[in-house]
Amino acid sequence: MNPALPPDPTLRESATFDRATIADIQRAAETGIYDIRGGGAKRRVPHFDDLLFLGASMSRYPLEGYRERCDTDVVLGDRNATYPLHLSTPVTIAGMSFGALSGRAKEALGRGASEVNTSTTTGDGGMTAEERGQSKHLVYQYLPSRYGMNPDDLRQADAIEVVLGQGAKPGGGGMLLGQKITERVAGMRTLPMGVDQRSACRHPDWTGPDDLEIKIRELREITDWEKPIYVKIGASRTYYDVKLAAKAGADVIVLDGMQGGTAATQDVFIEHVGIPTLAALPQAVQALQEEGLHRQVQLVVSGGIRNGADLAKCMALGADAVAIGTAALIALGDNSPSLDAEYRELGSAAGFYDDWQAGRDPAGITTQDDELAQRLDPVLGGRRLANFIRVMTMEAQIIARACGKAHLHHLEPEDLVALTIEAAAMARVPLAGTSWIPGQGL
Amino acid sequence: MAALSTPLETVDEFREVEPAAVDLSVCEVRELNAALHARDVVEKAARWRVSSPDGRHNIAVGLDAGIEVEIDGHVGYYCAGMNKTASVTVHGNAGVGVAENMMSGTVRVRGNASQSAGATAHGGLLVVEGSAAARCGISMKGVDIVVGGDVGHMSAFMGQAGRLVICGDAGDALGDSLYEARIYLRGSVKSLGADCVEKEMRGEHLAELGELLAAAGMDADPAAFRRYGSARTLYNFSVDHASSY
Ligand SMILES: Cc1cc2nc3c(=O)[nH]c(=O)nc-3n(C[C@H](O)[C@H](O)[C@H](O)COP(=O)(O)O)c2cc1C
Numbered sequence: 001m002n003p004a005l006p007p008d009p010t011l012r013e014s015a016t017f018d019r020a021t022i023a024d025i026q027r028a029a030e031t032g033i034y035d036i037r038g039g040g041a042k043r044r045v046p047h048f049d050d051l052l053f054l055g056a057s058m059s060r061y062p063l064e065g066y067r068e069r070c071d072t073d074v075v076l077g078d079r080n081a082t083y084p085l086h087l088s089t090p091v092t093i094a095g096m097s098f099g100a101l102s103g104r105a106k107e108a109l110g111r112g113a114s115e116v117n118t119s120t121t122t123g124d125g126g127m128t129a130e131e132r133g134q135s136k137h138l139v140y141q142y143l144p145s146r147y148g149m150n151p152d153d154l155r156q157a158d159a160i161e162v163v164l165g166q167g168a169k170p171g172g173g174g175m176l177l178g179q180k181i182t183e184r185v186a187g188m189r190t191l192p193m194g195v196d197q198r199s200a201c202r203h204p205d206w207t208g209p210d211d212l213e214i215k216i217r218e219l220r221e222i223t224d225w226e227k228p229i230y231v232k233i234g235a236s237r238t239y240y241d242v243k244l245a246a247k248a249g250a251d252v253i254v255l256d257g258m259q260g261g262t263a264a265t266q267d268v269f270i271e272h273v274g275i276p277t278l279a280a281l282p283q284a285v286q287a288l289q290e291e292g293l294h295r296q297v298q299l300v301v302s303g304g305i306r307n308g309a310d311l312a313k314c315m316a317l318g319a320d321a322v323a324i325g326t327a328a329l330i331a332l333g334d335n336s337p338s339l340d341a342e343y344r345e346l347g348s349a350a351g352f353y354d355d356w357q358a359g360r361d362p363a364g365i366t367t368q369d370d371e372l373a374q375r376l377d378p379v380l381g382g383r384r385l386a387n388f389i390r391v392m393t394m395e396a397q398i399i400a401r402a403c404g405k406a407h408l409h410h411l412e413p414e415d416l417v418a419l420t421i422e423a424a425a426m427a428r429v430p431l432a433g434t435s436w437i438p439g440q441g442l
Numbered sequence: 443m444a445a446l447s448t449p450l451e452t453v454d455e456f457r458e459v460e461p462a463a464v465d466l467s468v469c470e471v472r473e474l475n476a477a478l479h480a481r482d483v484v485e486k487a488a489r490w491r492v493s494s495p496d497g498r499h500n501i502a503v504g505l506d507a508g509i510e511v512e513i514d515g516h517v518g519y520y521c522a523g524m525n526k527t528a529s530v531t532v533h534g535n536a537g538v539g540v541a542e543n544m545m546s547g548t549v550r551v552r553g554n555a556s557q558s559a560g561a562t563a564h565g566g567l568l569v570v571e572g573s574a575a576a577r578c579g580i581s582m583k584g585v586d587i588v589v590g591g592d593v594g595h596m597s598a599f600m601g602q603a604g605r606l607v608i609c610g611d612a613g614d615a616l617g618d619s620l621y622e623a624r625i626y627l628r629g630s631v632k633s634l635g636a637d638c639v640e641k642e643m644r645g646e647h648l649a650e651l652g653e654l655l656a657a658a659g660m661d662a663d664p665a666a667f668r669r670y671g672s673a674r675t676l677y678n679f680s681v682d683h684a685s686s687y
Contacts, residue, residue, distance in 0.1 A: 222504030
């Protein structure tokens with residue numbers, strides 16, 4: 001039986017009090033606690049699927065697939081840093097903490113990223129030797145908690161990412177539940193074992209853009225102006241936040257939309273705070289263009305990026321690169337159908353598992369349990385991730401060539417149309433078959 | 443980078459006699475920090491004297507050598523940030539985040555310190571001879587902080603490890619959401635933060651406090667202090683504590 005259908009056709013499910021809503025109320029009444037989970041927003045929001053490329057025909061001519069060049073490389077952080085990052089593909093790996101992920105998962109991400117010459121990123125909880133060792137380009141996150149933050153790791157990083165927020169929870173801090181705080185995780189964070197760890201939501205020694213400017217200069221001074229400094233924001237008041245971040249001196253802005261994954265956040269936060277990636281990206285580009293900084297301050301976009309089409313659409317709307325979190329974990333083996341029976345034992349199923357906060361991941365990725373973690377082979381995982389990034393990159397090239405572009409960065413909004421009025425308004429491209437961009441007159 | 447100003451170029455002549463002198467009215471903070479970061483900084487000069495800081499930010503940040511730096515005047519934000527090994531003295535007041543995330547070494551502020559002094563610092567000793575403003579020792583991770591005067595509100599917020607000694611009074615919400623950091627207070631406290639409680643002062647506490655006061659050069663009797671720490675009731679979420687968060 002299809003579980004989406006009621007057992008009896010005369011039964012009518014309420015659109016307001018649907019079964020998921022009823023179950024939520026019942027669960028809250030029973031437990032007295034809100035739901036915490038991993039992953040990103042599950043509700044449908046306007047997204048890149050609502051955009052289409054026009055492709056070339058009479059008025060534009062395409063490039064020959066496989067024969068004519070379509071470059072994919074990107075330089076990040078060349079505004080101030082002596083050593084900007086030069087990556088072969090604009091698909092980067094988003095910051096995911098050791099603590100949320102096992103050491104072997106972090107190593108696999110580093111291996112996969114390095115194989116295709118892209119960057120990976122630390123997370124809340126500091127830098128591990130595994131990931132530094134396996135990552136050719138490692139971005140070191142500078143978070144409010146400053147867990148494990150130290151000047152030696154700062155100097156061995158290839159870039160520094162000041163984290164203001166995440167798309168899954170703009171305005172929220174971090175959370176790592178006690179069951180994942182093992183001796184190693186606790187040691188890196190200077191906390192007792194088994195304690196629920198709530199990372200602060202604000203930085204302890206600066207507030208606001210004027211302070212951030214001084215903070216960025218401090219990080220530059222400490223690292224002798226060698227490394228690019230990124231600023232990561234969750235998508236909310238994106239137009240203003242991007243302007244302020246750029247003026248504060250960011251070399252790269254990482255913009256994370258509401259669909260962005262998280263290791264552990266309240267469901268109500270994930271689903272109800274922040275705006276979709278699609279709505280945020282054009283605001284960020286506008287802000288940079290108005291400051292004369294578009295392409296000088298690079299824009300990395302994340303939150304629900306799943307394939308080469310999403311990548312190409314981000315490029316066309318003005319991003320310089322993307323970052324992937326959830327998709328990278330799936331590439332490593334998360335939610336694999338081969339683990340379905342084990343997911344079911346945990347009350348979930350392959351394709352639905354999101355209890356990344358719980359530390360019991362059968363795929364051995366979002367866990368600190370040694371036995372579970374052993375299940376992930378970092379070499380194999382790295383290869384799978386590299387495969388996936390290659391496919392994403394090639395898919396984007398296929399689209400770019402069809403649009404006559406010799407570099408992914410040559411894609412432009414003019415190549416796009418929207419399928420829905422909402423997407424047209426957010427992406428600021430015309431509704432397909434019309435010249436109408438809602439909000440911009442006829 | 444512009445050429446170093448004359449005092450830096452003549453450093454060799456003064457070795458072991460006079461400290462290397464850097465005048466920030468004629469050279470940039472960048473030049474000073476680059477000189478202090480040089481691999482051979484100790485051979486060049488083990489002692490440095492910085493004049494005319496005039497509230498500039500990020501002075502002497504990221505040091506990682508056994509050198510002594512004296513700064514004659516007031517400094518802006520993040521002076522001695524992320525310090526390792528070095529000993530830095532500010533003969534004046536310090537702006538926001540002095541010695542933030544310090545790992546080791548000693549930082550001494552002869553005057554007062556602004557907000558977030560010693561924020562997230564992992565080790566070393568921070569001495570503020572005057573008073574420190576709000577959030578002194580916020581998120582401290584192992585540093586020892588000794589304040590001669592008072593501290594402002596939210597001091598030692600989420601303090602994870604290390605010791606905060608306050609010879610004067612403390613403002614509101616002292617030690618809010620404290621983990622394992624220990625607080626010693628001689629004066630009064632306006633209010634304690636969530637999960638922060640007064641604890642018994644036992645012999646070992648008197649002894650460690652005596653050592654801290656001595657290391658900081660503070661003339662105070664350990665017996666006059668009270669100790670505060672975490673009640674540890676918020677370590678794992680419980681719905682019955684929801685109103686404390
Ligand atoms: C398991 C996991 C852990 C994460 N940890 C962090 C973190 O420590 N710091 C951070 O800035 N973002 C963190 N994020 C968010 C990612 O950096 C990124 O913004 C997000 O995953 C992008 O969206 P996507 O998952 O749809 O690709 C985490 C995400 C996941 C899935």
